[in-house]
Amino acid sequence: MSMNPEEPRVGDVLEVEIDRWEAARGTVKTIYLPATSGMRELTIRIPPGSPDNGLLRLSGQGSDGTDLFVRLRFRKGSTKPPVPGWFVASFVAILVGGIVVFTQSHSSSKTNSASSSDTSTYSSYTTDTSTSTYSYSYTPPTYRYTYSPPAPVVPETKVESAPEDSAGIGDCLRNDGTDTSPQMVKAPCGSGTFKILARKTGTTLGSACNGVARSTHDYVVEKYTVYTRYGVETSRIPNLLESYVLCLRRQ
Known part of the structure; x- marks a missing residue:
């Protein structure tokens, strides 16, 4: 989340190719990233049930200290593991x-x-x-081998909620944090609060509020799709469709 008018920084995006059965079971991959002294080795864990074209976010692993996003691509061809x-x-x-x-x-x-x-x-x-x-x-005996892969474990998914989700146009928010790390909560309108003038869905760009009259601040709410297994979070992926920007006017 950010109340600064500048756009948020986006980390590096690296594509990793895996088989469908690896995505279904979950696996561990080793990737190599450029570094000042050559190549940097990084081991990542791919959770079971990962979708094709999904993103894994690795905090602080980007080239300039930003987050690294790993995009999963399903490999074309065989979808069964090799015969042992x-x-x-x-x-x-x-x-x-x-x-x-x-x-x-x-x-x-x-x-x-x-x-x-x-x-x-x-x-x-x-x-x-x-x-x-x-x-x-x-007459040699006939041997038959039939392999039935186990059913993939599909993790539970949900979109992460935020306190300001219930606030609509005309409601007011109070900042219990700072300007650089805001913590916005719904509150009665009054001096020092921020009134919601518009809600721009499907974006995380503060510039979306440039055309809203009398807007003094923008508040970015970045949403994530959270994957859990047996109640324990395994991974989270940015969800741009559910993310939004609130255009605010200081009271």
Whole structure:
């Protein structure tokens, strides 16, 4: 919030590309930022259920001490995590075991009409004793792997409220803070209060009050969409559509 007529400072915006399944589960990413001595490494935590094109705000991490905004972009392509390495190794081990290990049975007497057979799960063969030739027939088992990703944990969201939200045009506000750090509360109109002349929604620019007659001050109310999980805040993103500027006249 600011009562100064100058526009608020906006920090750096850095785009980070992630998979949809990473956004659904939540993940940790390492990003690199330019610094005076080279590159600066910064590890960020992306909360579960983060939306595409969402913004994460990192206070004081910008290039000149401002806030750093990280914009999340969903990567095009596969939306499923890779097959775990342990599954591939187990599959190869089972398959090799199926080829190498099998049982055989032979007839003790040899005649032209004699034959022997094996009924192993993995292989079978017949024996022609007149030629001593063995023919093998192998049918490998069929393995199927089906992966069902867990349902994403959707955090609860709400727009942060402010005491001055209930004040309308014609009402008055009292500043319980300072000119640089105001704390505006609704109060009866009187000397030293600020009367609301207009309300400009969808902006955080104090210049929005330039065309309002008799306006002496502007009061910026910046709104945030707050994400919580089990009642604990996980992240917050600026919400420009809900933000507004109050055009005031000092009484």
